[in-house]
Amino acid sequence: MRHGSPVLFIALLLSIALISIPAMAQQPCENLLSVKIPDVTFTSAQAKSPGWELPSQTGFINAPAMKIPVPFCRVEGYATPTSDSHIGFEVWLPLAASWNGNFLAVGNPGFVGSLARSGLAGIMQRGFVAAATDTGHVDDRYEWAIGHPEKWADWGYRAVHITAIVTKQLAQTYYGKRIQHSYWNSCHNGGNQGLNEAQRYPEDFDGIITGDPAFYISHLQPGSLYLSWLALKDGVKGPNYIPTAKLAVINRAVLDACDGNDGLVDGLIENPLTCKFDPASIQCPDNIDGASCLTAAQVDTVRKIYEGAKFKDGTQIYAGFERGSELSWSFMIEKEPFYVNWDYFRGMVYQDPNWDFRTLDVDRDTRLAVERTGKYVDGNNPDLRPFKNAGGKIIMYQSWNSTGLPPRSLVEYYRSVEKIMGGPAQTQDFARLFVVPGSTGCPGFGDAEDFNTFDAIQQWLEKGVPPEKIIHAYRDPGAARGQGKVYRTRPVCAYPKNARYKGSGDINDAANFTCVAPGK
Numbered sequence: 001m002r003h004g005s006p007v008l009f010i011a012l013l014l015s016i017a018l019i020s021i022p023a024m025a026q027q028p029c030e031n032l033l034s035v036k037i038p039d040v041t042f043t044s045a046q047a048k049s050p051g052w053e054l055p056s057q058t059g060f061i062n063a064p065a066m067k068i069p070v071p072f073c074r075v076e077g078y079a080t081p082t083s084d085s086h087i088g089f090e091v092w093l094p095l096a097a098s099w100n101g102n103f104l105a106v107g108n109p110g111f112v113g114s115l116a117r118s119g120l121a122g123i124m125q126r127g128f129v130a131a132a133t134d135t136g137h138v139d140d141r142y143e144w145a146i147g148h149p150e151k152w153a154d155w156g157y158r159a160v161h162i163t164a165i166v167t168k169q170l171a172q173t174y175y176g177k178r179i180q181h182s183y184w185n186s187c188h189n190g191g192n193q194g195l196n197e198a199q200r201y202p203e204d205f206d207g208i209i210t211g212d213p214a215f216y217i218s219h220l221q222p223g224s225l226y227l228s229w230l231a232l233k234d235g236v237k238g239p240n241y242i243p244t245a246k247l248a249v250i251n252r253a254v255l256d257a258c259d260g261n262d263g264l265v266d267g268l269i270e271n272p273l274t275c276k277f278d279p280a281s282i283q284c285p286d287n288i289d290g291a292s293c294l295t296a297a298q299v300d301t302v303r304k305i306y307e308g309a310k311f312k313d314g315t316q317i318y319a320g321f322e323r324g325s326e327l328s329w330s331f332m333i334e335k336e337p338f339y340v341n342w343d344y345f346r347g348m349v350y351q352d353p354n355w356d357f358r359t360l361d362v363d364r365d366t367r368l369a370v371e372r373t374g375k376y377v378d379g380n381n382p383d384l385r386p387f388k389n390a391g392g393k394i395i396m397y398q399s400w401n402s403t404g405l406p407p408r409s410l411v412e413y414y415r416s417v418e419k420i421m422g423g424p425a426q427t428q429d430f431a432r433l434f435v436v437p438g439s440t441g442c443p444g445f446g447d448a449e450d451f452n453t454f455d456a457i458q459q460w461l462e463k464g465v466p467p468e469k470i471i472h473a474y475r476d477p478g479a480a481r482g483q484g485k486v487y488r489t490r491p492v493c494a495y496p497k498n499a500r501y502k503g504s505g506d507i508n509d510a511a512n513f514t515c516v517a518p519g520k
């Protein structure tokens with residue numbers, strides 16, 4: 001600046017400063033009421049001041065009232081893509097100065113038709129535009145579904161798609177610029193919603209985490225109900241029933257047989273698919289029932305629970321429970337089936353509140369389920385090429401000890417994706433699978449730090465660093481979820497690799513493990 005004047009120099013500096021300051025303002029929140037989207041009605045758009053109190057939510061969501069400490073813009077509305085639809089949604093937008101440029105959606109559990117506002121609050125306060133939908137009904141069980149197949153589709157895939165479209169348009173109007181990255185991160189039915197998005201609307205989200213996904217509904221629900229039916233069809237006094245106390249006996253025998261398969265006797269089976277434990281090995285001598293053995297009928301039940309439901313021709317309908325998961329079976333076989341599986345038949349397939357699960361014929365009823373509901377609710381299309389071509393990245397994870405969502409079916413799905421994509425390499429560059437040993441489901445949802453998939457997807461999408469492994473923290477049971485002391489960390493390796501102890505150092509420290517290819 002030898003030849004320039006100091007005044008000009010300062011003016012230049014100021015103009016550079018002005019250019020480099022990002023736009024800090026946004027439209028008035030109320031202006032969003034006038035955004036026009038076909039079949040969408042906005043009922044409210046209100047700027048909220050710091051300290052505004054979000055009322056408590058009852059029902060499945062069950063969240064206490066909370067004060068929101070930051071200002072934000074809250075938009076409420078509904079969509080009517082069909083004459084039988086009424087899809088409620090909310091979008092919470094942080095002020096421009098606090099916005100990180102991204103969008104993160106909130107998913108829904110089971111058939112629950114409530115949108116989790118506490119989830120919106122948490123995500124918005126992290127700087128994201130947050131959105132959630134009630135999936136088209138306000139009812140936690142199944143009554144909403146009877147006689148309303150268009151609402152099944154709203155629940156199955158339409159509500160999330162429309163909410164994504166609405167959110168992007170609102171953000172564009174409010175901030176005057178496009179969302180940079182749109183994320184989906186949810187578990188169980190929320191995982192299913194994410195998988196549906198990748199398959200049906202590849203441009204809605206560019207970073208998707210689909211945790212323990214309850215996917216392929218027309219097969220999952222009958223397949224899972226069948227596992228309960230095996231043990232409970234003749235009641236808790238029937239010959240096929242397995243008393244809860246015996247689950248520990250079976251689990252002990254499984255661990256004795258297979259814990260060491262991964263090279264380390266530590267109470268965890270790294271890959272249950274390597275375990276060939278046969279329950280006949282603990283059958284009672286002379287078939288005289290005892291506390292520490294299984295009757296012949298119980299052996300038959302356990303074998304079939306491992307095998308999972310099949311059509312009469314032997315084709316698999318859905319996976320069974322894995323060897324090593326026995327301690328969580330009581331959830332499914334102690335007294336009655338998991339109500340979500342039963343509700344699917346009461347609300348959709350038979351549309352009859354009195355339908356009795358004991359009458360299940362898994363071959364017939366799965367075929368019926370496909371015929372009556374498949375096109376509305378299924379998300380098992382392995383062709384993710386459009387999603388990949390749109391630049392999307394997806395992390396799928398599943399829990400080996402889950403009983404709500406038998407995990408092997410996601411492994412099979414991932415293999416079917418590999419086939420369509422042209423092989424493992426063409427798949428791993430945009431889709432990775434992690435199967436978590438010892439977890440009974442949604443390991444990142446008690447405390448996100450326990451299994452930080454979100455950090456992994458952000459690194460992948462925004463920095464181009466694909467996740468080779470994700471660390472899983474194990475906590476002492478007994479405390480509230482996410483509150484117990486961490487006693488072990490382990491890497492969960494991207495499929496098909498497995499974690500292997502290096503041979504020295506603390507076995508409870510992830511640093512002493514490496515990821516190895518199967519068979520190595």
Ligand SMILES: [Ca+2]
Pocket residue numbers: 258259260261262263264265266267268269270
């Ligand atoms: Ca082991």
